[in-house]
Amino acid sequence: MGSQTPLKLPVIDFTTPGALNQGSPEWDSVKVQVREALEEYGCFEAVYDELSLELRKAHFGVVEKLFDLPTDVKKLNVYEKPFHGYRGHYPDVFETMEVDCANVLQQVEENFINKFWPQGNPDLSKTIHSFSRQVAEFDGVVRRMVLESLCIEKYWEEHMNSTDYVLTVNRYLPSQNGDESHLGLLSHTDKTTTSLLFGKDLDGLEIQTKQGDWINVKLSSANSLFYMAGDALYAWTNGNLFNAIHRVMMRGNITRYTTGLFSVPKEGYMVTVPEELVDEEHPLQFKPFDHFEYLKFLAEHFDPSSIVPEVSNIKTYCGT
Ligand SMILES: O=C(O)CCC(=O)C(=O)O
Numbered sequence: 001m002g003s004q005t006p007l008k009l010p011v012i013d014f015t016t017p018g019a020l021n022q023g024s025p026e027w028d029s030v031k032v033q034v035r036e037a038l039e040e041y042g043c044f045e046a047v048y049d050e051l052s053l054e055l056r057k058a059h060f061g062v063v064e065k066l067f068d069l070p071t072d073v074k075k076l077n078v079y080e081k082p083f084h085g086y087r088g089h090y091p092d093v094f095e096t097m098e099v100d101c102a103n104v105l106q107q108v109e110e111n112f113i114n115k116f117w118p119q120g121n122p123d124l125s126k127t128i129h130s131f132s133r134q135v136a137e138f139d140g141v142v143r144r145m146v147l148e149s150l151c152i153e154k155y156w157e158e159h160m161n162s163t164d165y166v167l168t169v170n171r172y173l174p175s176q177n178g179d180e181s182h183l184g185l186l187s188h189t190d191k192t193t194t195s196l197l198f199g200k201d202l203d204g205l206e207i208q209t210k211q212g213d214w215i216n217v218k219l220s221s222a223n224s225l226f227y228m229a230g231d232a233l234y235a236w237t238n239g240n241l242f243n244a245i246h247r248v249m250m251r252g253n254i255t256r257y258t259t260g261l262f263s264v265p266k267e268g269y270m271v272t273v274p275e276e277l278v279d280e281e282h283p284l285q286f287k288p289f290d291h292f293e294y295l296k297f298l299a300e301h302f303d304p305s306s307i308v309p310e311v312s313n314i315k316t317y318c319g320t
């Protein structure tokens, strides 16, 4: 037997000239790669240089500043929505904070930064907002490609107008016991429509394939980000696009900072599978659902202060 090819996640290059011009041959080629990657793996590395390295660096500077605040101050990050706000899991190993509607400057200021700095901190607010707005723009491009590729582009505007963006910032700390490796975040699927993840190289993030193998993510360039489909996109596309299970394994004595921009359907909007994706061969798999009610369902069944559940629960919630 020859040696086995190591398992690799798809890498898609959005920096090719023309790739971002809708309708160009390069756009059409990238959109097929995007759909195929999301169908098979539920994720891909995107090489994207429109988001400047300076802005990425400034953003992570803010992330570190936020986590350096005293815990009592971090706890001021509260929202009424389930799974929102400051949470520390496995005390001393993982912390996370959320910024609701992070692509809207006023929301970043009033509902996030001003809670920690009551006099305001315009530089920090602007950095978080610019980062989130530009990442959200890229999400819009990818979703246009996906919808075009599934021949349902007529839903794109409705799809985007019914989207909110939540920014999360995460800090993983080294094991206190000197373990060589430890679990940073338990296996889960994202509850989102899409998740766009950033970190130094995201080493430690592991994705489970449909065949059950785990693949470590290690971004190949400083211009890369990691794109994933969550429960809501899986359901909306009638199971076409895969919501991969993933986890974080921490190795070595490092502190790991990551950030994710999560797109989620707005409260009250009914996520409904497009009729074009349903036929005799592909019967309807999901009933229309309000994503906010789905979050409430999860919060009722799982302790929101604990790690998210092991498997996707969207089928339990609204499967036909
Ligand atoms: O920090 C990471 O690499 C992944 C984070 C993640 O999976 C999440 O926030 O849902």
Ligand SMILES: [Fe+2]
Pocket: 188, 189, 190, 246
């Ligand atoms: Fe996740």
